[in-house]
Amino acid sequence: MAEECNVLAVGVLEGNERSLARLISIIENKPENMSTVLPIIQSVLGRAYCIGFTGPPGAGKSSLINQVAQALNNKGHKIGIIAVDPTSPFSGGAFLGDRIRMQNQLDSDIFFRSMATRGSYGGLARATKDVIKLMDAFGNDFILVETVGVGQTELDVMQSTDTTVVVLVPEGGDSVQAMKAGLMEIADIFVINKSDRPGAEDVAIQLKAILQMNPNKQKKMPPILLTQSLDGLGVEELVGNLEEFKMRLEGAELENRRRRRGKNDFEETLRNIFIQEWRKLVQENSFINKKYHEAVEGNLDPYSAIRDIFPDGIISDKF
């Protein structure tokens, strides 16, 4: 497997689309293979600019992203799209239907990939981060990430993007939902899509009022744009705003965002390696195994069990 990953990673660097598709599938199923892939691609990472689109289901994000991708592509940029769908496993196929349709509409020089849960929830955000890196190494100028829904997975995914667009629709309650889900804090740009429906202006005014109450003074007030993605109205303005935001961000602020991301990435990788080692150890060491099971059965609290197993700390006595 490591040998195949090596070859595929080189293929990705050369811009081979099949290598990218195959490597994504491998990483989705066995993320630990990133330990082989990353050393090969690390030095080129960071060229792609990553834009996340999130918001409640039914806001028309797919068609909006389709439009944005076309517009950026027309300007000569190479585009990757990732659609993240935390659909439950047993209903997976059906919900991906509209995404498959979207795929056919897109030009063939826009690389599209849809990702669904493979049983484990926490794994989806992690896999998405890895796929963003692979698409970056592939040479994309822009990577557009769409999430379905407004939960924790979505927030985690948005931590890996350079810009976050929150897409709402005019129907009341949407902005309240977005606020509850914590989307207000992460939005760089708001889009009210399907703005031909009644109430679009009202929602924009409400949203502005809510944002002005926001005590986060360091952040510039995010623009609120109206779009109708089905006939492309407002998409040009959105692309203009995205480009402006990108330009404004480049330099110190972009470095800061990416450094923060680098820290999260590192700790996540460290935690994953640690827990793998731990699970192996618990199989092999009978004293540890005994203490562990006392804790699992509730006969000993976890803190006491960990103190018994590692009296001098888990890593401290190595240094």
Added chain:
Amino acid sequence: MAEECNVLAVGVLEGNERSLARLISIIENKPENMSTVLPIIQSVLGRAYCIGFTGPPGAGKSSLINQVAQALNNKGHKIGIIAVDPTSPFSGGAFLGDRIRMQNQLDSDIFFRSMATRGSYGGLARATKDVIKLMDAFGNDFILVETVGVGQTELDVMQSTDTTVVVLVPEGGDSVQAMKAGLMEIADIFVINKSDRPGAEDVAIQLKAILQMNPNKQKKMPPILLTQSLDGLGVEELVGNLEEFKMRLEGAELENRRRRRGKNDFEETLRNIFIQEWRKLVQENSFINKKYHEAVEGNLDPYSAIRDIFPDGIISDKF
């Protein structure tokens, strides 16, 4: 602080309501104090039966839980309620309004506690698990946990309950949402609340059809109940179902569920202690600090950095 936690934990074991309220506040803000509290309360944990209520916002969960709590309380049970609200920090106060109203309606021998995010998302599910333990130690017979919304936090919280009730309303699309969010897999009982509205029977039939497609053969088909929580219709039947479920679960299956929870609890605690040690180490050791910053800046991939720092594994050479 450790001294105060000691005293409060003993107070909680004696059923002192003020000690419980104070200790919950401490743990919400500084969860690491559980390392002092848990050894004191561990031996009595597991007496309380914990029921989670989840589902989309606006399904009337609060008033339903209110009714269920009253009904169980009338049968002589001691009840604790935890309302988990992953509201964004800057809008926190307003959304808790209806919960505060609910609190006033409740009998004083039902202990009610509302929990909101304190800045960090992942922390809310963890804090809720801790509060469940404190309420268990307090001597509650039943702990009812309400979550607002259908995201990852909610799924994490539901992993800590013995029974999960998914509450929907007749309006179409709700069950699709529940399915997307992964609620289908975790539901032990479905409730269609506000069942006086049109479409309640249709949703029940749809839901049943979806559940019959579920390949999870080991699990019994969850009952689907109709309620109108505002005037208490169907609440008696729900309580009857909860009691029946509890009886059926007691024995091997309940042990299994709690053992699974014990495993998750243990690993989470282990990971938290590990990462604290790591952060201290990175401050103190200049070689580690250098490698860490190379990775954070993107000049070295995390896997290579971790291999450089821990050439013999993170914990393996201690054993």
